[in-house]
Amino acid sequence: MTIRTFFDAAVAQTPDAPAQRFFQDGEWVTRRYDALQARVERAAAILQDLGIEPGQHHVALMLENGPEWQEIYLALACAGVAVVPLDPKLREQEVSHILADSESVAVFAGVKTRDVVLQASAALPRLRACVWVGDREEEYTPSGKPEERSYDSLMANMPPSSIQTAQTWLLRHVPTPGTIASIIYTSGTTGKPKGAMLTHGNFTSNVAATIERVGFYATDNFLNVLPLFHSFSFTANFMLPLGVKGCCSFVRSVRTIAEDMAILQPTVLLAVPLMAEKLYARIAEKLRKNLVARGLLGMGLKRVVGKKVIESFGGRLRLLGIGGAQTALAVLKGFQDVGIPVLEGYGLTECAPGVAYPRLESYVPGTVGPILNNMQFKLADTDATGAGELCVKGPNVMKGYYKNPEATAEVFDGDGYFHTGDLVRIDSQNNVTICGRKKALIVNREGKNIYPEEIEQVIERCPFVRDVVVLGYRIGDESGERVGAILVPDTDAVTAHNKGMPLTGTDTETLVRETVLECCRRLLADYKMPRKLLVRHTPLERTSALKVRRVVYAGSLDESVVTPSACTPPAEFDRSPVDSPGYPTP
Incomplete structure (x- = not known):
């Protein structure tokens, strides 16, 4: 079973069924499966004109959600071309790394990302074409490096002969279950992103097992909010x-x-x-x-x-x-x-x-x-x-x-x-x-395993905490780790608690610390209690999948020198297990 099998079956068996609904030119549009097939064939004609070779070339897709994302993906995958999905919010360095590492020869990208992609392309000799989506008016000179094209213009002015040639091209290139469908780069919460090679069979078998377990039907209408470049949204x-x-x-x-x-x-x-x-x-x-x-x-x-x-x-x-x-x-x-x-x-x-x-x-x-x-x-x-x-x-x-x-x-x-x-x-x-x-597991000085996610879920119950990441930290060359947490206060909740009057930064931090500690005392064993709470007023850095990027904060709570307050629990330890309430904000 392949993605091509899925699509061909849908077109053949339910051509007039709704495949997509989207907002365009001031109104809601419903596109049937037969109409989607016609769009896919036009997109395939663009690929053929660019000289894309299935099984040899990789093509990147850097778009916001929309019907174009799906039709371009299907044109590529149904011919056996490996697709490299990218987050359109990535910076130049991240784009350059993924396009270089994946050896992409072309990228279909939103026109708003043009500056970032072209800046990255300076270090990408393999990248020979950029096709911009969402710019209906602009015409590009196809002689540059990389060559630039307007997707909207190409789709609107596609000659019938090119569509017929594309249909033949699609008949000639048919993927197998073992053909790579996507190279998806991991979010990198603990390190540099790596490209996972996922085949047609990987996706279709996962779909079949999910349908068997959960139950999904032809009458289902899926609301697409999550970005399609992320594997969860892509499959689901x-x-x-x-x-x-x-x-x-x-x-x-x-x-x-x-x-x-x-x-x-x-x-x-x-x-x-x-x-x-x-x-x-x-x-x-x-x-x-x-x-x-x-x-x-x-x-x-x-x-x-x-x-x-x-x-x-x-x-x-x-x-x-x-x-x-x-x-x-x-x-x-x-x-x-x-x-x-x-x-x-x-x-x-x-x-x-x-x-x-x-x-x-x-x-x-x-x-x-x-x-x-x-x-x-x-x-x-x-x-x-x-x-x-x-x-x-x-x-x-x-x-x-x-x-x-x-x-x-x-x-x-x-x-x-x-x-x-x-x-x-x-x-x-x-x-x-x-x-x-x-990799996030905290092992304390007694050799006990502590799961930071468990502590995070407890701290998240605090009404004055907007965001939190729990980390292990070390003091000098001591063996084992202690539990620490970086907190981002919910200033709106703090102000509401204070009857509409904003608190100072210091008072906010005190309130947040005291409330978090009270919550932790009620719900956590002593050895899981955070010994250091760092309050910061800027959002935590997250991946495109909205997970906290732990690698950014690794080691940020460590202390290189053993201080009396850190080495020896304070007298009021049972009341306030925080080593250093005044730990500075980075």
């Missing part, structure tokens, strides 16, 4: 609807989600934790102001309240799926309490990406369900609590990292298992609970 919002012959609906922007949902009426909404938290906060705020709704919930009539909430999501929502990182347990239970069908899954880019999903009817919040049926797994180096590194193999696991045999060898063992780097526990029902990243 693009490959899944394609595989079931469903519809992918694009919101206009993150600011218009609520308004767009009322029009698009999605049945499936997929979110990352940050987005889910904001959606739930909006619901919770409305419920707080609605005495009748709170009363109904108190009487156990969540179905009545849930119906109203679902109406605010367009009226047809049957599933809210969350992935990409761990979600706060309070948010998951909160959605359930108001009658929103919710589940959380787990995956990695290298696994295309799904690894574990629950069935909706048996979902246990705080877990991510059992490993998918078409995968094998084992736990390596389990500790006293039963937590160990999850290792998997199956048809969805990548071929390896592009041009990086050393990194590939590091993650595959002699039995062919891919070592995920994630520490998990598996219960008697085979439900997986994520404990944290192996």
